[in-house]
Amino acid sequence: MTGFVDIRNVRLSYGQAGDETLALDGLDMSIQEGEFAAVVGPSGCGKSTLMKLATGLITPQEGSVEVAQKEVSGPVSIAGMAFQNPSMLPWRSTLSNVMLPLEIVQPHRANLRREKAAYTAKAEELLKLVGLGGFGEKFPWQLSGGMQQRANLCRALIHDPALLMLDEPFGALDAFTREELWQVMRDLHAEKSFTVILVTHDLREAVYLADTVFVMSARPGKIIERREVSFPRPRSIDLIYEAAFNDIVHDLRALIAEARVAA
Amino acid sequence: MTSSRWIALAPWLWTIGLFLVWELAVKIFNLPVFILPAPTDIWEAIVKYWSPIWKNSVQTLFTTVAGFLLAVVGGLALGLAIGWSRAIYAGLYPLMIGFNSIPKVAVVPILVIWFGIGTIPAVLTAFLIAFFPIVVNVATGLATIEPEMEDVLRALGAKKLDIMLKVGIPRSMPYFFGSLKVAITLAFVGSVISETVAANSGIGHMMLAAQSQFNVPLVWAGLVALAVLGIVMYAIMAWLEIRMTGWAHRGNRS
Numbered sequence: 303m304t305g306f307v308d309i310r311n312v313r314l315s316y317g318q319a320g321d322e323t324l325a326l327d328g329l330d331m332s333i334q335e336g337e338f339a340a341v342v343g344p345s346g347c348g349k350s351t352l353m354k355l356a357t358g359l360i361t362p363q364e365g366s367v368e369v370a371q372k373e374v375s376g377p378v379s380i381a382g383m384a385f386q387n388p389s390m391l392p393w394r395s396t397l398s399n400v401m402l403p404l405e406i407v408q409p410h411r412a413n414l415r416r417e418k419a420a421y422t423a424k425a426e427e428l429l430k431l432v433g434l435g436g437f438g439e440k441f442p443w444q445l446s447g448g449m450q451q452r453a454n455l456c457r458a459l460i461h462d463p464a465l466l467m468l469d470e471p472f473g474a475l476d477a478f479t480r481e482e483l484w485q486v487m488r489d490l491h492a493e494k495s496f497t498v499i500l501v502t503h504d505l506r507e508a509v510y511l512a513d514t515v516f517v518m519s520a521r522p523g524k525i526i527e528r529r530e531v532s533f534p535r536p537r538s539i540d541l542i543y544e545a546a547f548n549d550i551v552h553d554l555r556a557l558i559a560e561a562r563v564a565a
Numbered sequence: 566m567t568s569s570r571w572i573a574l575a576p577w578l579w580t581i582g583l584f585l586v587w588e589l590a591v592k593i594f595n596l597p598v599f600i601l602p603a604p605t606d607i608w609e610a611i612v613k614y615w616s617p618i619w620k621n622s623v624q625t626l627f628t629t630v631a632g633f634l635l636a637v638v639g640g641l642a643l644g645l646a647i648g649w650s651r652a653i654y655a656g657l658y659p660l661m662i663g664f665n666s667i668p669k670v671a672v673v674p675i676l677v678i679w680f681g682i683g684t685i686p687a688v689l690t691a692f693l694i695a696f697f698p699i700v701v702n703v704a705t706g707l708a709t710i711e712p713e714m715e716d717v718l719r720a721l722g723a724k725k726l727d728i729m730l731k732v733g734i735p736r737s738m739p740y741f742f743g744s745l746k747v748a749i750t751l752a753f754v755g756s757v758i759s760e761t762v763a764a765n766s767g768i769g770h771m772m773l774a775a776q777s778q779f780n781v782p783l784v785w786a787g788l789v790a791l792a793v794l795g796i797v798m799y800a801i802m803a804w805l806e807i808r809m810t811g812w813a814h815r816g817n818r819s
């Protein structure tokens with residue numbers, strides 16, 4: 303079975319020979335097109351490394367990484383990324399921050415000047431979708447942390463990436479904002495049907511949003527469990543208080559606790 | 566009066582206070598003029614020698630600003646080069662540290678051999694001393710791009726030049742404009758050093774000439790002229806900094 307993202311038997315270590323940190327070893331995972339995948343695991347097990355691997359920022363020493371049936375050998379520009387830190391550029395307005403990828407990725411880069419109005423409208427549309435309508439002209443430092451994180455999501459999505467990579471994007475937010483952004487994320491995924499890989503420490507977040515949850519072992523990381531979450535969509539936020547939901551969360555928690563002890 | 570008014574007045578009050586204490590100390594301890602002239606003696610000298618002070622100040626200002634502008638161009642270029650490439654950084658940094666450790670007064674004789682005494686050595690000394698902080702600051706701004714920002718852009722297929730233009734250079738601008746304040750004051754140091762050693766005009770030269778005639782108030786008047794020039798140029802640089810990179814300061818305030 304070949305998927306949209308195929309990672310086979312990957313081994314990756316950081317550092318020079320003799321003083322290396324083995325981050326990933328024997329990692330296998332396959333994600334279908336349009337699937338929402340969540341990756342959970344103990345801290346330092348190589349989740350962020352996995353992100354960089356799938357976007358071509360680093361290449362494995364062994365094994366192969368394929369995205370959209372193509373071997374990944376350098377940055378794949380079909381991906382959008384968002385991290386825990388919103389990393390907005392303070393000298394640009396929120397709107398212009400969101401539109402930054404359009405200045406990089408082709409064909410938008412070539413068309414941007416000619417179709418400025420259309421692109422701006424698209425960015426404003428996206429901002430409205432995440433609840434930031436009318437804030438485009440504000441500078442990022444005039445926005446709250448949660449608002450910046452929403453803008454960060456928009457920036458990751460503006461060039462219509464086929465693959466969205468999220469590394470603990472909601473980690474630094476308060477519980478209410480986080481739940482609100484879960485729903486924003488849910489709706490965005492339903493509307494645009496991109497493939498998502500979400501790295502998170504929050505098991506409820508993983509189970510609420512994902513079709514599949516991958517559990518990683520402690521370093522060197524590999525996948526020790528692939529768990530399908532088959533609650534029907536669209537999922538109401540009340541789902542997180544249901545017994546079936548909590549059972550899955552509990553199972554995953556036990557797995558990670560075990561993985562940590564094994565380390 | 567509100568406290569913000571007091572803060573606005575504070576620099577003037579402190580300056581006036583300093584001169585008052587100085588004046589009183591000279592009078593109370595009855596210090597001879599050749600040890601420490603009182604501010605009133607210095608003021609007298611400024612009025613009396615206004616024309617040479619003015620002429621030499623213009624000369625010093627000219628050499629300083631010329632050296633400073635060279636330092637801005639050279640410092641910006643070298644800073645960008647060093648921030649751009651690790652190889653250039655690794656190769657040039659030790660050289661620059663070594664070069665910066667040389668007291669610039671030791672370079673002046675060499676400059677004199679090459680260019681003769683006068684304006685050119687002063688301009689070049691100002692340049693040599695002012696350009697280091699600009700290089701270091703610009704390179705720091707480039708080297709401290711958030712790795713996450715870089716990852717986001719690289720994953721989109723951004724080339725190094727894209728990242729420099731979109732992120733590196735804009736974010737190094739506050740460092741650059743901040744370094745101008747340091748650079749302009751250092752440029753004064755450089756040009757005055759050179760004028761003291763090898764020139765026939767400029768404040769440094771005037772002070773040296775006054776000293777050889779035991780005209781101590783004029784020596785001090787030269788110092789005051791330098792301080793005034795320094796403050797004015799610093800203020801211009803500070804204003805420029807706020808004008809050009811307001812986002813960096815507003816960001817901190819809110």
Ligand SMILES: Nc1ncnc2c1ncn2[C@@H]1O[C@H](COP(=O)(O)OP(=O)(O)OP(=O)(O)O)[C@@H](O)[C@H]1O
Pocket residue numbers: 316317323324325344345346347348349350351352521
């Ligand atoms: N640039 C690097 N150089 C050397 N070692 C690194 C580097 N980046 C990560 N590592 C090591 O690789 C391992 C995996 O790191 P990674 O950042 O992928 O973990 P993570 O699962 O994202 O952790 P967390 O959940 O805390 O974010 C860690 O042990 C870390 O020490």
Ligand SMILES: [Mg+2]
Pocket residue numbers: 349350351469
């Ligand atoms: Mg991480």
